[in-house]
Amino acid sequence: MGLQSGVPRHPAGVLGGVRGVLRGGGRTREGAGQLTRALFVRHALTVGMRGARFPTGEERADPSSLEQAHRLARTFAEGTAFVAPGRAARETAVALGCEPVVVLELAEPDHGRWRGLPYEEVAQADPESFARWLTDPGAAPHGGESHHQAAARVVSWLETLREDARRGEGVVVVCDVGAVRAVVGHALGIGPLVAARFDLAPLSLTQLSAAREGWRIGYVNRKATP
Numbered sequence: 044m045g046l047q048s049g050v051p052r053h054p055a056g057v058l059g060g061v062r063g064v065l066r067g068g069g070r071t072r073e074g075a076g077q078l079t080r081a082l083f084v085r086h087a088l089t090v091g092m093r094g095a096r097f098p099t100g101e102e103r104a105d106p107s108s109l110e111q112a113h114r115l116a117r118t119f120a121e122g123t124a125f126v127a128p129g130r131a132a133r134e135t136a137v138a139l140g141c142e143p144v145v146v147l148e149l150a151e152p153d154h155g156r157w158r159g160l161p162y163e164e165v166a167q168a169d170p171e172s173f174a175r176w177l178t179d180p181g182a183a184p185h186g187g188e189s190h191h192q193a194a195a196r197v198v199s200w201l202e203t204l205r206e207d208a209r210r211g212e213g214v215v216v217v218c219d220v221g222a223v224r225a226v227v228g229h230a231l232g233i234g235p236l237v238a239a240r241f242d243l244a245p246l247s248l249t250q251l252s253a254a255r256e257g258w259r260i261g262y263v264n265r266k267a268t269p
Contacts, residue, residue: 079205080213081251083223084267086127086135087112088245096161097154098219100129108245109138114269115246116140119215125149127218136217148200149218155187180235190235197225205253223249230258
């Protein structure tokens with residue numbers, strides 16, 4: 044498994060290893076103005092998701108959810124997947140039959156002292172700070188990253204991906220909900236608080252296509268089927 048802080052480069056070309064993205068899903072047509080397609084997969088279910096807790100990045104993926112990901116592996120083209128550094132993301136990529144290359148920018152927001160705590164517990168213990176976190180995209184009352192800061196690093200990586208990609212290639216990205224919402228928000232030109240209104244199920248698929256005028260959204264929160 045590689046550890047990268049940005050888009051990895053090597054002679055074979057990581058991007059070329061995941062052309063087509065999904066078996067039988069077709070490829071971007073040359074000359075259609077689309078430079079690359081990015082298929083975002085929300086990683087498998089975790090205990091933290093079940094308990095409505097702030098993510099830590101250390102949670103294991105639920106075995107039954109990983110088994111579901113394993114059944115989906117035959118629908119994915121073989122090759123490399125860019126993955127968030129969280130454990131569940133790496134486990135999900137492997138279950139999907141992909142070789143994970145970790146991208147630090149895809150990590151979930153750093154929630155500081157709230158990491159691992161239930162949302163409800165924080166809301167009751169410090170309602171003022173919790174309310175500010177919900178309503179101010181620039182606030183970081185927990186001592187970690189603000190919504191704006193977290194979204195900005197994900198978007199920066201996404202744009203680097205576009206610059207690195209060759210026409211017609213597709214990539215697979217396995218991460219949690221925060222990174223997916225960040226790229227969807229970027230494509231739509233909406234802020235992180237509005238983008239947070241998108242519900243994304245574990246193992247759901249979200250596809251973006253890069254065009255000259257920006258990013259186009261193919262679908263969001265699509266259920267993956269074997």
